[in-house]
Amino acid sequence: MTSAVDEAGLEAHFEATIAHKDRIEPRDWMPEKYRRTLVRQIAQHAHSEIIGMQPEGNWISRAPSLRRKAILLAKVQDEAGHGLYLYSATETLGVTRTELTERLISGAQKYSSIFNYPTLSYADVGTIGWLVDGAAICNQVPLCRTSFGPYGRAMIRICKEESFHQRQGYELLMTMMRGTDEQRAMVQESVDRFWWPSLMMFGPPDEASPNTAQSMAWGIKTHTNDELRRRFVDMTVPQAEALGVTLPDPDLAWNEERQAHDFGEVDWDEFWKVVGGDGPCNAQRVAHRKKAWDDGAWVREAATAFARKQEETADHGGAPTTPTTSAGPASRTAEEETA
Numbered sequence: 001m002t003s004a005v006d007e008a009g010l011e012a013h014f015e016a017t018i019a020h021k022d023r024i025e026p027r028d029w030m031p032e033k034y035r036r037t038l039v040r041q042i043a044q045h046a047h048s049e050i051i052g053m054q055p056e057g058n059w060i061s062r063a064p065s066l067r068r069k070a071i072l073l074a075k076v077q078d079e080a081g082h083g084l085y086l087y088s089a090t091e092t093l094g095v096t097r098t099e100l101t102e103r104l105i106s107g108a109q110k111y112s113s114i115f116n117y118p119t120l121s122y123a124d125v126g127t128i129g130w131l132v133d134g135a136a137i138c139n140q141v142p143l144c145r146t147s148f149g150p151y152g153r154a155m156i157r158i159c160k161e162e163s164f165h166q167r168q169g170y171e172l173l174m175t176m177m178r179g180t181d182e183q184r185a186m187v188q189e190s191v192d193r194f195w196w197p198s199l200m201m202f203g204p205p206d207e208a209s210p211n212t213a214q215s216m217a218w219g220i221k222t223h224t225n226d227e228l229r230r231r232f233v234d235m236t237v238p239q240a241e242a243l244g245v246t247l248p249d250p251d252l253a254w255n256e257e258r259q260a261h262d263f264g265e266v267d268w269d270e271f272w273k274v275v276g277g278d279g280p281c282n283a284q285r286v287a288h289r290k291k292a293w294d295d296g297a298w299v300r301e302a303a304t305a306f307a308r309k310q311e312e313t314a315d316h317g318g319a320p321t322t323p324t325t326s327a328g329p330a331s332r333t334a335e336e337e338t339a
């Protein structure tokens with residue numbers, strides 16, 4: 001058992017590590033609240049990657065060309081990978097992927113509210129890449145320097161892939177804008193639907209975000225929600241101009257004095273409604289995830305039985321067996337979950 005004196009020393013060491021902007025690693029001592037905050041934040045991020053496969057996965061079978069299908073398939077698979085790195089980072093904090101998935105399905109843990117909106121046209125694939133992955137990049141680039149080592153390292157790799165996602169979305173929209181009037185109208189209609197939900201991705205305004213101050217003190221977060229939202233608007237407005245679309249905000253204007261954009265107020269009632277489970281697709285998203293989890297039960301059982309058998313063989317001095325059926329079904333489940 002750790003004595004009070006030891007605990008004070010450990011805490012001082014933890015605080016010093018944070019102050020030096022060094023990383024906290026899984027075996028290091030950390031305050032219980034720091035651990036819990038990280039589990040909540042990383043799990044919510046992992047769930048967003050996995051649930052986020054659904055709105056775009058919806059269009060894989062209806063992509064307008066083989067090239068578009070290949071790009072979209074690669075993008076959705078990347079999101080599965082992001083979810084898995086992040087669940088692994090959470091596992092280093094002592095919570096299993098199974099527990100986290102159960103918390104997602106039961107509604108005890110959240111995912112980003114943006115994925116509760118439907119994808120109604122193929123232009124939404126482009127808009128999601130441009131705006132949703134764009135907002136994710138704004139949120140996530142600072143997280144590459146977050147204080148918890150496994151999370152920061154996962155973010156470095158994820159951010160590289162997110163910038164590919166944003167470019168593919170922008171390139172798709174640019175192609176459509178060079179097309180017919182109908183295609184241009186499709187892009188505008190899609191941007192009209194996704195603009196405000198994208199701004200909501202940064203979370204509630206600072207005054208309604210009670211955890212921010214502590215997360216910043218611990219180096220988990222490095223910028224507030226409103227700072228990141230403003231950065232996203234400033235980054236996106238010139239891109240919208242280059243694309244030739246109008247962002248649906250009459251209050252959006254350049255402020256010469258601040259050298260930044262002014263913009264309208266997000267509909268926070270809508271945000272809280274969607275976060276609270278009452279968005280257009282909340283029930284559908286969670287039900288789909290639950291079905292995929294239930295359908296995959298046999299794969300998890302088989303993998304566990306196989307691992308046990310391998311352990312027993314090793315205990316008896318035999319060589320570990322190689323799976324004769326290969327990892328076929330198990331390795332395919334992540335992709336199948338989007339179907």
Ligand SMILES: [Fe+2]
Nearest residue numbers: 049078079082
């Ligand atoms: Fe992602």
Ligand SMILES: [Fe+2]
Nearest residue numbers: 079133162165
């Ligand atoms: Fe992405």
